[in-house]
Amino acid sequence: MFLKVDETCLPSEVDDLPSSPCIVVCGSSPLTAGHFMVAVDQTIVNGSVPNVVDALTLMFAAYYCLNISYPTELGGTLEFLQRCLFKINPEKGTKRERKASKKQQSVNPKRCFTAVWP
Known part of the structure; x- marks a missing residue:
């Protein structure tokens, strides 16, 4: 979900994209990074995202709008x-890829709650 690169890295210099x-976090941590990039299909589609919330929204929108299944290793996180x-x-179904050996559980919507920040 996150790929860290140097703060001064340009979109054309990013390698090994999934x-x-x-x-793409431009800095040492998503919490302290100056800016972000969003990549889809090994291509940077937005090279200047100002904060992690916008980057997360754009990444999720890419999965949803392009109808891409969630990778197995991120399925639970993205479904949450x-x-x-x-x-x-x-009501039913999931965007997670199926694992052959394990029973797949979706997040129970009754267990999800909205945190209210003061």
Whole structure:
């Protein structure tokens, strides 16, 4: 989901991008980075995202608008974001890729809650 690069890295200099949508963090940490980039299909699609919230929203929008299945290693995290942060709660089904050996559980929408910040 996150790929860290140097603060001064240009979009054309980013290597080893995954084929699934991801956030490129320009700095040492998502909490302290000066800016972000969003990549889809090994290509930077937005090279100047000002904050992590906008980057997360753009990355999620790429998954949803382009109908890309969530990778197995990020399925639970992205489904949690889908249901609890973005309030997209389908009655059935999931965008997670199927694992052959394990039973797949979706996030129970009754267990999701909205935190109220003061």
